[in-house]
Amino acid sequence: MQNEVGGEIADALGVLLRRATRAQLYKTLTAGMGEALDELTYPVLSAVARIGPRSAADLASEVGLDRSGVTRRASRLEQAGLLRREPDPLDRRATLLVLTEHGERAVDELRRRLAAHITASLTAWPPDEAQAFARGLRRFITEGPFT
Amino acid sequence: MQNEVGGEIADALGVLLRRATRAQLYKTLTAGMGEALDELTYPVLSAVARIGPRSAADLASEVGLDRSGVTRRASRLEQAGLLRREPDPLDRRATLLVLTEHGERAVDELRRRLAAHITASLTAWPPDEAQAFARGLRRFITEGPFT
DNA sequence: ACATGATGCGTGCGCGGCGCACGGTAGTCT
DNA sequence: AGACTACCGTGCGCCGCGCACGCATCATGT
Numbered sequence: 001m002q003n004e005v006g007g008e009i010a011d012a013l014g015v016l017l018r019r020a021t022r023a024q025l026y027k028t029l030t031a032g033m034g035e036a037l038d039e040l041t042y043p044v045l046s047a048v049a050r051i052g053p054r055s056a057a058d059l060a061s062e063v064g065l066d067r068s069g070v071t072r073r074a075s076r077l078e079q080a081g082l083l084r085r086e087p088d089p090l091d092r093r094a095t096l097l098v099l100t101e102h103g104e105r106a107v108d109e110l111r112r113r114l115a116a117h118i119t120a121s122l123t124a125w126p127p128d129e130a131q132a133f134a135r136g137l138r139r140f141i142t143e144g145p146f147t
Numbered sequence: 148m149q150n151e152v153g154g155e156i157a158d159a160l161g162v163l164l165r166r167a168t169r170a171q172l173y174k175t176l177t178a179g180m181g182e183a184l185d186e187l188t189y190p191v192l193s194a195v196a197r198i199g200p201r202s203a204a205d206l207a208s209e210v211g212l213d214r215s216g217v218t219r220r221a222s223r224l225e226q227a228g229l230l231r232r233e234p235d236p237l238d239r240r241a242t243l244l245v246l247t248e249h250g251e252r253a254v255d256e257l258r259r260r261l262a263a264h265i266t267a268s269l270t271a272w273p274p275d276e277a278q279a280f281a282r283g284l285r286r287f288i289t290e291g292p293f294t
Numbered sequence: 295a296c297a298t299g300a301t302g303c304g305t306g307c308g309c310g311g312c313g314c315a316c317g318g319t320a321g322t323c324t
Numbered sequence: 325a326g327a328c329t330a331c332c333g334t335g336c337g338c339c340g341c342g343c344a345c346g347c348a349t350c351a352t353g354t
Contacts, residue, residue: 005274005281006266007258011197012284017167018190019293020160022211040311043165050158057331064169066313071333073311093320093331111154119153121292127152133283134152137159140280145268146166187340204302213342218304220340240302240349 029113033106036080042110044073045082045099049107053096055088082106176260180253183227189257191220192229192246196254200243202235229253 026039037045043063048054051062056070063070074097077083082103088094099107122130173186184192190210195201198209203217210217221244224230229250235241246254269277 003262003266005277006264006269007262008281009265009284010258010261011193012281012288013163013167014190014193015288016160016284016293017164018209018211019288020164020211021168022293025293043161046158046161055331056333062165064165067331068314068333069312075333091321091331095332111157114157115151115153117153118156118292121290121294122153124290125286129283130152132279133287134155134159136276136280136283137156137163139272141159141162141166143268143271145172145265146163146169147268202302203304214302215304215343216341222304235302238302238350242303 025117029117030110033110034080034082036076036082037106037110041073041077042107044070044097045077045103045107046111048083048097048099049104053086053098055094055096059097077103172264176264177257180257181227181229183223183229184253184257188220188224189254191217191244192224192250192254193258195230195244195246196251200233200245202241202243206244224250 021039023039026042030037030042044059047059047062054062056074057067059074060067060070074083074085078085081100084098084100085095086098088096125133168186170186173189177184177189191206194206194209201209203221204214206221207214207217212220221230221232225232228247231245231247232242233245235243272280
């Protein structure tokens with residue numbers, strides 16, 4: 001029955017969501033990268049790196065948060081020199097959040113560490129199966145239940 | 148390069164984790180199932196349903212939380228009649244968290260709704276691809292980076 | 295038997311992040 | 325020009341979390 005696939009995904013996602021929010025992993029992975037970069041601020045930084053400079057309001061929907069939350073997280077990143085606020089040339093009310101040079105290096109480095117950490121646990125997987133999983137995951141993001 | 152697979156998974160997981168924590172979905176899915184069952188308490192209930200009666204301490208590692216957090220969430224579920232505390236016959240210090248009849252029905256119903264919601268967004272997927280994704284996800288849980 | 299340390303639970307406390315609402319500023323439209 | 329809308333940042337109250345404490349129970353050694 002096709003519906004049971006949805007049930008399996010629901011169960012697995014439930015476990016995954018809970019386990020992945022344990023802050024310990026970020027604690028170790030961000031060693032020596034400054035205090036501002038943690039499991040709360042990284043999604044903001046990563047989103048800017050992924051979709052480019054945006055306003056806090058636009059990022060809010062992206063990271064599933066209120067505008068105020070994005071603003072505060074961005075302020076911490078700004079104070080650490082990873083992010084800078086830049087007035088939108090098209091709309092002087094808006095302020096765009098832009099990665100600094102330092103921020104780009106930081107997000108690259110942390111992404112590399114995350115990738116290495118994930119890859120290390122996938123050594124037993126056949127490469128084509130791992131790629132199929134990654135492809136399925138990406139598709140699940142774009143056209144799955146969380147759009 | 149194999150490492151890029153890890154990077155893709157890292158990115159997709161980052162997005163997924165952020166989007167899935169939006170409480171709106173649970174708000175709609177738990178309609179008419181009582182106030183106690185929400186995105187905070189369901190992981191506890193689901194874990195008990197999955198691995199059977201356990202102490203709060205054991206569940207803590209399962210849901211990635213402190214023992215006190217599990218205790219509080221369990222108290223809400225207990226007050227709603229979905230869960231009951233039962234003295235461990237082997238160790239009278241410990242109290243096991245056990246699903247009530249009502250709790251079993253609730254977790255079944257919510258799981259069914261979640262599965263239906265996920266399945267509905269997978270209609271465009273070829274069935275074998277969806278099954279492969281579910282299988283990969285389960286494997287990713289058991290032997291992935293979050294063990 | 296009994297004292298002692300270890301382990302279990304539940305709870306009070308302080309911290310911190312979140313959403314909401316407000317004021318201030320800048321666009322927009324008539 | 326003036327009214328109306330849209331956007332940002334911030335103060336406020338709420339709530340969940342982890343930590344640490346007290347109490348109860350088990351395990352162990354004398």
